[in-house]
Amino acid sequence: MKFFKKPGADLKDRVPPGQSLTNGFPVLTYGDTPPVSTEAWQLKVWGCATDQTFSWNDMMAMPQSEFTADFHCVTTWSKLDVQWTGVKVTDFMEQIELKKSATHVMLHCYGSYTTNLTLEDFVRPENFFAHTLFGEPLPPDHGGPMRVVVPHLYAWKSAKWVNGLEFLNHEELGFWERNGYHRRGEPWAVERYAGR
Ligand SMILES: Nc1nc2c(c(=O)[nH]1)N[C@H]1C(S)=C(S)[C@@H](COP(=O)(O)O)O[C@H]1N2
Numbered sequence: 159m160k161f162f163k164k165p166g167a168d169l170k171d172r173v174p175p176g177q178s179l180t181n182g183f184p185v186l187t188y189g190d191t192p193p194v195s196t197e198a199w200q201l202k203v204w205g206c207a208t209d210q211t212f213s214w215n216d217m218m219a220m221p222q223s224e225f226t227a228d229f230h231c232v233t234t235w236s237k238l239d240v241q242w243t244g245v246k247v248t249d250f251m252e253q254i255e256l257k258k259s260a261t262h263v264m265l266h267c268y269g270s271y272t273t274n275l276t277l278e279d280f281v282r283p284e285n286f287f288a289h290t291l292f293g294e295p296l297p298p299d300h301g302g303p304m305r306v307v308v309p310h311l312y313a314w315k316s317a318k319w320v321n322g323l324e325f326l327n328h329e330e331l332g333f334w335e336r337n338g339y340h341r342r343g344e345p346w347a348v349e350r351y352a353g354r
């Protein structure tokens with residue numbers, strides 16, 4: 159059976175409070191785009207997990223999935239139906255050995271950006287490592303060659319140029335979280351700023 163919803167009602171369900179829709183795809187980076195080739199790209203895993211390093215080819219050998227996800231930036235723009243290709247976080251997690259003590263993860267990036275997540279928010283079936291955007295290689299400004307996308311939280315959690323997963327047994331704060339953003343950042347709960 160197929161349902162056709164009125165666009166108005168449909169969008170109201172999909173655009174969190176205080177957000178406006180954009181047709182373009184703005185670039186939001188603190189600092190410059192770091193140049194990272196697929197040959198040089200590496201993803202390190204450490205902390206409350208066995209140390210491991212993944213290459214580009216390692217990622218390409220994992221199951222590849224397609225995703226359509228909405229993207230909500232805390233600066234109030236939202237882009238609906240962004241199409242990506244990449245590796246599910248849940249598929250990636252099968253390649254690593256997590257210690258029982260792991261409760262949180264810090265995402266590290268080329269260029270030294272960081273952002274924190276609970277393990278629960280990170281390991282969800284709709285989260286992924288993205289290398290393709292609308293059928294094209296992920297452009298450098300959007301985090302190419304590889305970024306994380308966490309659709310259920312504000313987009314500052316979607317680390318561009320990801321190069322490290324540091325598993326932790328406690329919460330630590332990433333770059334924006336130390337600078338006033340909310341530790342979790344759930345758009346439907348309007349978790350924009352710390353302590354508000
Ligand atoms: N490494 C890195 N990742 C980052 C950022 C950044 O500055 N550096 N900005 C974040 C913010 S605030 C947003 S809104 C999204 C923007 O992604 P886009 O530039 O592809 O739109 O990336 C997030 N990931």
Ligand SMILES: [Mo]
Pocket residue numbers: 186231232233313314
């Ligand atoms: Mo953002």
